[in-house]
Amino acid sequence: MNTSVRIRVAVPHHATVTPRGARRPREMLFAAELAADIRVVAPQDIQPAVRVENARTAQGPHRRLDYYGYDDDLWLPLSARGYADLCLTPERAMVSLAGGTAHLGGHPNPFLSVGCRPVEAAAFADAVAIENALLRSIAADDRETCLARASRLAADLLFTEDGMVFRRSTGPFHCMRVDGPVAVARHFDPPESHEAHVLFAPERLAEAIEFGIRRNPDWARTARHAASGMEILHHGFAKDRDALNVARAVASQKLGCVFGLAMIGLDEDGRDAGRHAVDAIARLHGIGADDLPKKYYDREIRPPGVSVPSESEIVEAVETIRSFDRSFARSRVVGDDVEHAPATRRWAEFELPRIETGPPDLDPVLPTLVAQGAAA
Structure with a gap:
């Protein structure tokens, strides 16, 4: 006990x-x-659940990194x-x-x-x-x-x-690259906004491969190398936080600076929509709107232990941000086109459908992709 x-x-x-x-x-x-x-x-209650060989981490290479399973999550x-x-x-x-x-x-x-x-x-x-x-x-x-x-x-x-x-731990991720899928190890910090849209949770190898091939069809020839170096020893412990990670990539903290510029000269309705969008960015990151970076190139504020929004709150926040971008920001500020950004495409094609209808069954797709890669 x-x-x-x-x-x-x-x-x-x-x-x-x-x-x-x-x-x-x-x-x-x-x-x-x-x-x-x-x-x-x-x-005996906490045992290795996910193993990554030749792990790539921010702290350097590891020959092998074991993530331990307990309480429906991964620990290091x-x-x-x-x-x-x-x-x-x-x-x-x-x-x-x-x-x-x-x-x-x-x-x-x-x-x-x-x-x-x-x-x-x-x-x-x-x-x-x-x-x-x-x-x-x-x-x-x-x-x-x-x-x-x-x-x-x-x-x-x-x-x-x-x-x-x-x-x-935030756990390891799959990432499809030109040379095939690889395992990207993380210790405790969530992925940063610029990289989160290419990372997939341990149970989502097939989706990582499909996402990579959609980005570059030529990568299909390397999809046959489906062993990314990650082995799931016990299922059920690798918690999937992809929806939140990708939502934060859609709404990176520097977007608050962009929206602040876009609000200049707007009428009251436009400024009100902009304030709601900036508040939505802050909520996704678990901080207050006043804590967002004041300058575009400032580092992101990433304190540990922040509150995590529910799935419905994540969806609402992303839609609020996209709505302001479509209606006000895109025509007023050069760059940072939210609607056509890779992170937004990942959100619309892979994350939002899972929240609305449940995870897709992509297992039958993987052999097809492998066969296409071999034929190429």
């Missing part, structure tokens, strides 16, 4: 405050504390800092989380990034609780938002009875 252990997590947050003795408000960094219950599971063990082959222990993890250190084992401490601006551990070390600060007034405070994200993030951690720490 699984149990749990209560831990303390140091969580940074910002507030706009006026200190005692000061006249003007300023933004300051503060520390909050979260009490979280981490599940403790038996080692956290390594000790400086020792990739040694596992982080729950005891060391609890010390790091309570102290707000820069690393959680061999990985960055994700709780330092739950705000819309990541916090340096050195700066956080000097932060105090807002209740203990000498303040005249508090004008704004994101503590509740940061604590809510930290609570969801804590639910992505597991301890095992034999002394390992696991974190929920």
